[in-house]
Amino acid sequence: xxxxxxxxxxxxxxxxxxxxxxxxxxxxxxxxxxxxxxxxxxxxxxxxxxxxxxxxxxxxxxxxxxxxxxxxxxxxxxxxxxxxxxxxxxxxxxxxxxxxxxxxxxxxxxxxxxxxxxxxxxxxxxxxxxxxxxxxxxxxxxxxxxxxxxxxxxxxxxxxxxxxxxxxxxxxxxxxxxxxxxxxxxxxxxxxxxxxxxxxxxxxxxxxxxxxxxxxxxxxxxxxxxxxxxxxxxxxxxxxxxxxxxxxxxxxxxxxxxxxxxxxxxxxxxxxxxxxxxxxxxxxxxxxxxxxxxxxxxxxxxxxxxxxxxxxxxxxxxxxxxxxxxxxxxxxxxxxxxxxxxxxxxxxxxxxxxxxxxxxxxxxxxxxxxxxxxxxxxxxxxxxxxxxxxxxxxxxxxxxxxxxxxxxxxxxxxxxxxxxxxxxxxxxxxxxxxxxxxxxxxxxxxxxxxxxxxxxxxxxxxxxxx
Amino acid sequence: xxxxxxxxxxxxxxxxxxxxxxxxxxxxxxxxxxxxxxxxxxxxxxxxxxxxxxxxxxxxxxxxxxxxxxxxxxxxxxxxxxxxxxxxxxxxxxxxxxxxxxxxxxxxxxxxxxxxxxxxxxxxxxxxxxxxxxxxxxxxxxxxxxxxxxxxxxxxxxxxxxxxxxxxxxxxxxxxxxxxxxxxxxxxxxxxxxxxxxxxxxxxxxxxxxxxxxxxxxxxxxxxxxxxxxxxxxxxxxxxxxxxxxxxxxxxxxxxxxxxxxxxxxxxxxxxxxxxxxxxxxxxxxxxxxxxxxxxxxxxxxxxxxxxxxxxxxxxxxxxxxxxxxxxxxxxxxxxxxxxxxxxxxxxxxxxxxxxxxxxxxxxxxxxxxxxxxxxxxxxxxxxxxxxxxxxxxxxxxxxxxxxxxxxxxxxxxxxxxxxxxxxxxxxxxxxxxxxxxxxxxxxxxxxxxxxxxxxxxxxxxxxxxxxxxxxxxxxxxxxxxxx
Numbered sequence: 001x002x003x004x005x006x007x008x009x010x011x012x013x014x015x016x017x018x019x020x021x022x023x024x025x026x027x028x029x030x031x032x033x034x035x036x037x038x039x040x041x042x043x044x045x046x047x048x049x050x051x052x053x054x055x056x057x058x059x060x061x062x063x064x065x066x067x068x069x070x071x072x073x074x075x076x077x078x079x080x081x082x083x084x085x086x087x088x089x090x091x092x093x094x095x096x097x098x099x100x101x102x103x104x105x106x107x108x109x110x111x112x113x114x115x116x117x118x119x120x121x122x123x124x125x126x127x128x129x130x131x132x133x134x135x136x137x138x139x140x141x142x143x144x145x146x147x148x149x150x151x152x153x154x155x156x157x158x159x160x161x162x163x164x165x166x167x168x169x170x171x172x173x174x175x176x177x178x179x180x181x182x183x184x185x186x187x188x189x190x191x192x193x194x195x196x197x198x199x200x201x202x203x204x205x206x207x208x209x210x211x212x213x214x215x216x217x218x219x220x221x222x223x224x225x226x227x228x229x230x231x232x233x234x235x236x237x238x239x240x241x242x243x244x245x246x247x248x249x250x251x252x253x254x255x256x257x258x259x260x261x262x263x264x265x266x267x268x269x270x271x272x273x274x275x276x277x278x279x280x281x282x283x284x285x286x287x288x289x290x291x292x293x294x295x296x297x298x299x300x301x302x303x304x305x306x307x308x309x310x311x312x313x314x315x316x317x318x319x320x321x322x323x324x325x326x327x328x329x330x331x332x333x334x335x336x337x338x339x340x341x342x343x344x345x346x347x348x349x350x351x352x353x354x355x356x357x358x359x360x361x362x363x364x365x366x367x368x369x370x371x372x373x374x375x376x377x378x379x380x381x382x383x384x385x386x387x388x389x390x391x392x393x394x395x396x397x398x399x400x401x402x403x404x405x406x407x408x409x410x411x412x413x414x415x416x417x418x419x420x421x422x423x424x425x426x427x428x429x430x431x432x433x434x435x436x437x438x439x440x441x442x443x444x445x446x447x448x449x450x451x452x453x454x455x456x457x458x459x460x461x462x463x464x465x466x
Numbered sequence: 467x468x469x470x471x472x473x474x475x476x477x478x479x480x481x482x483x484x485x486x487x488x489x490x491x492x493x494x495x496x497x498x499x500x501x502x503x504x505x506x507x508x509x510x511x512x513x514x515x516x517x518x519x520x521x522x523x524x525x526x527x528x529x530x531x532x533x534x535x536x537x538x539x540x541x542x543x544x545x546x547x548x549x550x551x552x553x554x555x556x557x558x559x560x561x562x563x564x565x566x567x568x569x570x571x572x573x574x575x576x577x578x579x580x581x582x583x584x585x586x587x588x589x590x591x592x593x594x595x596x597x598x599x600x601x602x603x604x605x606x607x608x609x610x611x612x613x614x615x616x617x618x619x620x621x622x623x624x625x626x627x628x629x630x631x632x633x634x635x636x637x638x639x640x641x642x643x644x645x646x647x648x649x650x651x652x653x654x655x656x657x658x659x660x661x662x663x664x665x666x667x668x669x670x671x672x673x674x675x676x677x678x679x680x681x682x683x684x685x686x687x688x689x690x691x692x693x694x695x696x697x698x699x700x701x702x703x704x705x706x707x708x709x710x711x712x713x714x715x716x717x718x719x720x721x722x723x724x725x726x727x728x729x730x731x732x733x734x735x736x737x738x739x740x741x742x743x744x745x746x747x748x749x750x751x752x753x754x755x756x757x758x759x760x761x762x763x764x765x766x767x768x769x770x771x772x773x774x775x776x777x778x779x780x781x782x783x784x785x786x787x788x789x790x791x792x793x794x795x796x797x798x799x800x801x802x803x804x805x806x807x808x809x810x811x812x813x814x815x816x817x818x819x820x821x822x823x824x825x826x827x828x829x830x831x832x833x834x835x836x837x838x839x840x841x842x843x844x845x846x847x848x849x850x851x852x853x854x855x856x857x858x859x860x861x862x863x864x865x866x867x868x869x870x871x872x873x874x875x876x877x878x879x880x881x882x883x884x885x886x887x888x889x890x891x892x893x894x895x896x897x898x899x900x901x902x903x904x905x906x907x908x909x910x911x912x913x914x915x916x917x918x919x920x921x922x923x924x925x926x927x928x929x930x931x932x933x934x935x936x937x938x939x940x941x942x943x944x945x946x947x948x949x950x
Binding site for chain 1 (some may be wrong): 467468469470471472473474475478479481482485488489490492493494495496499500501503504505506507508511512782815881
């Protein structure tokens with residue numbers, strides 16, 4: 001649906017009318033084959049780590065392969081039964097990323113035998129796949145989410161406020177600790193907020209695009225339309241600044257601007273967004289000592305060495321990437337443990353870069369590009385604005401996250417702590433990403449399915465123009 | 467909306483492309499700089515992750531490796547640390563390497579490109595080849611004899627094979643145990659501090675890195691200059707040079723330790739070690755000729771490597787005649803390393819041909835395949851063979867009927883020269899005892915070894931210090947060990 005068409009369709013049935021197209025093949029067999037490949041690749045990685053460390057095949061290799069295979073098979077069955085037309089690349093890509101992440105964490109555990117992270121990560125991955133299956137099975141239509149948009153927003157805000165009452169970890173108050181588990185509610189909030197943004201903007205896109213004051217050539221949208229969204233967004237950002245988790249606040253901002261642009265089709269929003277982001281970053285970068293230090297570290301990664309303090313984390317990370325070169329040292333043969341703290345979470349990409357080299361890093365980025373690209377593809381083929389916006393938001397989330405954290409650890413942009421989707425240690429992150437993939441599967445199923453009969457029970461947009 | 471989605475997708479891919487371009491920058495373009503950064507511990511981790519190649523003496527290793535189980539895993543061990551320390555040097559996780567351990571580090575650590583299966587191996591794989599072996603030219607029997615001979619007294623011994631320039635013995639005493647410097651614990655830094663603070667300077671390689679005034683042993687050089695320049699044509703003709711000799715342009719007069727120098731021939735003056743004769747000959751020959759001869763022997767050469775750098779031995783090139791007179795008897799600013807004086811003896815023994823010394827015989831990879839022969843430099847002519855023959859006669863005379871008698875070996879021709887060098891303020895320091903010598907098979911004229919010994923013995927009585935008495939027996943023991 002083009003933008004002019006969208007304008008003409010204002011007030012029409014919320015479910016747009018996609019152009020007729022021949023039904024796409026289901027491709028479930030291809031998905032199964034790819035899944036087997038993904039599981040095999042991950043199991044191979046596990047074995048390679050074992051061989052590289054002069055151990056025999058790790059005792060857990062078979063169990064690991066079987067476990068991952070079982071999870072993949074269950075997820076596949078859920079998709080086959082409940083989302084038969086879904087994009088066949090989404091699930092295998094997610095399984096491969098998750099599997100490789102487990103291999104990497106298993107490999108890093110060899111350096112810190114006292115503090116293993118792989119078992120917990122495996123449990124969280126299982127929970128993530130379980131939630132994936134739950135979403136695919138229980139959520140029959142993504143448009144259902146539109147009804148709960150306000151609830152999502154409230155829940156997201158609640159989740160983000162709660163960690164303030166818990167002790168800070170490494171300067172950031174983003175964890176809830178209970179019964180030996182620690183959860184980062186901000187991770188879940190990302191999805192919830194995206195759902196809310198998508199729903200709200202889908203309902204109000206015409207109002208946003210065509211009402212309000214004109215200032216010169218730039219037409220400002222009406223305050224009452226934009227108000228709730230900006231309020232929610234400001235609160236969330238405020239909370240994040242209080243919690244010292246600036247990566248996430250940047251992410252929210254990015255998602256908001258992207259969805260605003262996609263909803264209204266007006267490039268002005270991008271300009272406004274970039275300006276605001278720049279201003280906000282500059283203000284925070286100078287006022288907030290924690291962030292100011294990060295910016296200084298980015299500008300002078302080797303300042304610690306010249307000052308005689310030894311290399312800082314970013315310098316160690318750059319050393320790791322450089323040591324990898326074109327083909328890497330080989331799994332299990334790098335020295336990324338020199339990074340020390342956060343080597344399994346924020347800096348896990350450095351281990352990947354060192355042990356698999358530029359070639360491996362390129363492959364990884366291609367995998368992410370596949371996941372993200374398929375998300376946009378789903379958004380593209382969908383008739384309803386909410387679904388499209390949701391798919392765009394869900395695809396942009398991992399894209400921005402990968403950029404922020406990978407750019408941070410390679411010295412492209414200042415470092416902000418953030419989990420690399422599916423790879424980094426962190427249960428909340430893995431679970432959240434599985435939910436994102438589940439939603440994308442659900443949306444892509446709708447996008448690729450032969451055009452269904454109009455659903456009389458289709459939910460109407462809250463506050464939609466009638 | 468479709469267009470906006472396309473734009474968003476394109477922007478997302480642009481971000482990924484930016485990441486890739488930046489990764490190329492970090493991992494390929496700037497990688498060498500990061501890898502070489504001294505704060506980057508990878509190079510040393512990789513380097514110590516495998517046992518270091520061995521340094522071999524007489525075909526068997528005198529070094530080993532010990533698995534410490536730490537981050538920098540393998541530590542160097544030495545089978546006879548103090549004995550071979552002046553040859554091997556140390557290899558320490560904390561303090562780096564010295565001597566052969568330093569000069570051949572690439573081979574021993576496996577980083578040398580010549581060990582690789584094909585060019586660019588290391589860059590491609592990041593892995594090191596197993597460390598290669600460095601076979602030295604040292605003769606273990608001679609090394610031991612020299613070490614035992616010095617017996618902990620301050621001093622040094624250098625022995626070379628005259629024809630080939632192979633270094634047969636290189637001993638510095640007192641020595642230290644490089645085992646103490648292997649690894650990176652507190653004990654290593656304690657040992658380092660203790661060894662460097664020690665009064666007796668055990669880590670100083672006196673054979674290569676310390677120069678001494680050569681005293682009378684320098685008369686070999688002066689005699690060479692006198693003969694080569696034509697100042698003396700017949701070594702048996704009386705020279706009739708004044709005794710005592712007043713240094714030109716001064717009121718200082720120079721005397722002799724023994725009588726009989728006034729009418730002595732060159733041969734006789736050499737046997738009696740007449741200061742007056744050689745000081746005067748040096749002045750007569752002239753500065754240019756004297757300096758030229760000394761430099762042909764290797765003095766004033768900053769570039770001598772065996773492969774470790776050897777300190778420059780000096781003979782001044784700008785002096786007045788009085789200084790030249792003193793320099794010609796190995797005093798004033800003339801100074802020489804023991805290795806340099808061994809080279810002087812070797813040049814005489816090898817008929818005037820000097821082969822620059824080398825310590826590395828050959829370098830092989832871990833499997834024994836030859837990687838490189840040790841560095842050989844071309845032989846240079848120091849004097850013509852006739853002059854060399856005259857000098858051999860004079861030096862043989864010293865051992866047969868002079869101060870060099872302690873160095874005589876039955877059944878072999880031995881030539882030598884003793885020396886006692888004054889040093890310090892107004893010569894109040896303990897003099898150094900010197901002995902340079904060479905040994906030759908009687909039948910085939912083949913020189914077996916040339917040896918220089920210096921003993922700086924602060925313990926003994928001043929009168930006891932004579933080249934013949936202190937240093938001669940050591941030289942004899944070293945030569946005899948080489949003949950077995």
